[in-house]
Amino acid sequence: MGSIEEVDEEGLLLRGQAQVWQLMFGFANSMALKAAVELRLADIIHSYGGPVTLSQIASGIDSSSPEIPSLARLMRMLVRKGIFTIHRPSDGGETQYGSTHVSKWLLRDSDLTLAPLILQKNDPYQLAPWQHLSHCIKEGGIPFKRAYGCEMWEFTSQNPDFNKLFHDAMACTNKIVMTAFASQYKDGFDKIRSLVDVGGGTGRAIAELVKLYPHIMGVNFDLPHVVATAPVYDGVSHVGGNMFEAIPNSDAVFMKVRKHIIILQFILKNCRKAIPEKTGKVIIVDIVLQEDGNNRFGDMDLVFDILMFVHATGGKERTELEWKNILKEGGFPRYNIINIPALPSIIEAYPL
Structure with a gap:
């Protein structure tokens, strides 16, 4: 019989072997999740109430012979992962599947x-760069560019199907983040009368904020060709321009996710x-990487950091210390971090 040390x-x-197996086949979880979405399994189960x-699930799948x-x-895999529930009647009836907070x-x-x-994240176009x-x-370089010979924004503009996937994905995450942000930052809007959304696209985000806080005059600021397609929103004016040249004056500036450090410092x-020197502030919504891993979203901050490396030139997530240094370099020596029920946090930055 071996010693205690040998047994340990x-x-x-x-x-360790078991952990390697789990990590090695982590892609199987992603693919099962993607299949569930493609088959609309959650929607089918939800529709029954x-x-x-x-057999009822199968009848709802868009196929003549599933x-x-x-x-x-x-379904057995998805149940094991907690995405759906399973109930086996004691009377021998058919097994039933139900929804969960995950589904x-x-x-x-x-x-x-x-x-x-x-x-989008499990599309073959998105997965190929990880091979590099x-x-x-x-040898240096960016995996996405090595895979396709161009930056992601350029690839997106040249591939309509992937472009739709990308923008649909961004829209859904923005909705989740903005909902959490707007509900948790109520007091932060009290003294703001004018707010500029830098890089606001077609203005949906600033429009939602103005709807919730109608005392704010919203400005959607982006490139001229972008705001030219923006719809009319009550309380929002669309301004075209270049953020690298100048930003419209306001009480506060709002920014979502600027990953490239040089770009962020310049902006x-x-x-x-x-903004006013004494009362102005910049409101950034972005991930603050937790070095100790104490995060309700587990390792997602680190996952997104690697994802930024794979897909975006100069993109990265930052620790609080890195944020502190970037903000100071940009003219904001004082800051405050507010956690919200979403992956990113709110970062308030003040000039004084």
């Missing part, structure tokens, strides 16, 4: 959903010129 070492090695049988045995195997985020037609993001991760660490300096 064997146990640790076995645990309660637990349903496998493979029910294969569907059963997928609600897979609903394609829900106001708050992650379904478009699941489809180690090469770019050895911050222009923000500094656009």
Whole structure:
């Protein structure tokens, strides 16, 4: 019989082996999740208003002859992962499947959903650059550009199907983040009478804020050709321009996710010129990377950091210390971080 040390070492090695297996086949979870969204399984179950049988789920799939045995195997996997519930009647009736708090985020037609993001992040176009991760660490470069020979924004503009996937994914995540932001930052809007959304696209985000806080005069600021297509919103004016040249004057500036450090610092300096020195502030919604891993979203901050490396030139997530240094360099020596029920946090930055 081996020593206690030998037994402990064997146990640790076995645990390590099990962890490697889990990590190695992590893609299977992603693909099962994608299949669930593509088949609209959550929507089908939700439409019945309660637990349903496998045959009922199959009847809701857009197919004349769905493979029910294969569907059963997928459902078994999704149940094991806590995405759906399972109930086996004691009287020998058909097994039934139900919704969970997880499956609600897979609903394609829900106001708050992650379904478009699941489809986009697991699209073959998005997955191919990950094959170049180690090469770019050895030799430099960006995996996405190595895979396709161009930046992601350029690739998106040249591929309509991927462009739609990308913008649908961004729209769903923006909706989730903005809902959490607007509900948690109520007091932060009290003294703001004018607010500029820098890089606001067609103005949906600033329009939602103005609707909730009608005392605010909203300005949607983006490139001229972008705001030219923006719809009319009550309380919002669309202004075309270049954020690298100047930003419209206002009480506060709002920005969502600026990943490139040089771009962010440049924009911050222009923000500094656009707001009152004593009462102005910049409101940034972005991820604050937790070095200790103490995060309700687990390792997603680190996952997004690697994702930024794979897909975006100069993109990265930042720790609080890194944010502090960037803000100071941009003319904002004082800051405050507010956690919200979403992956990003609110970062308030003040010139004084």
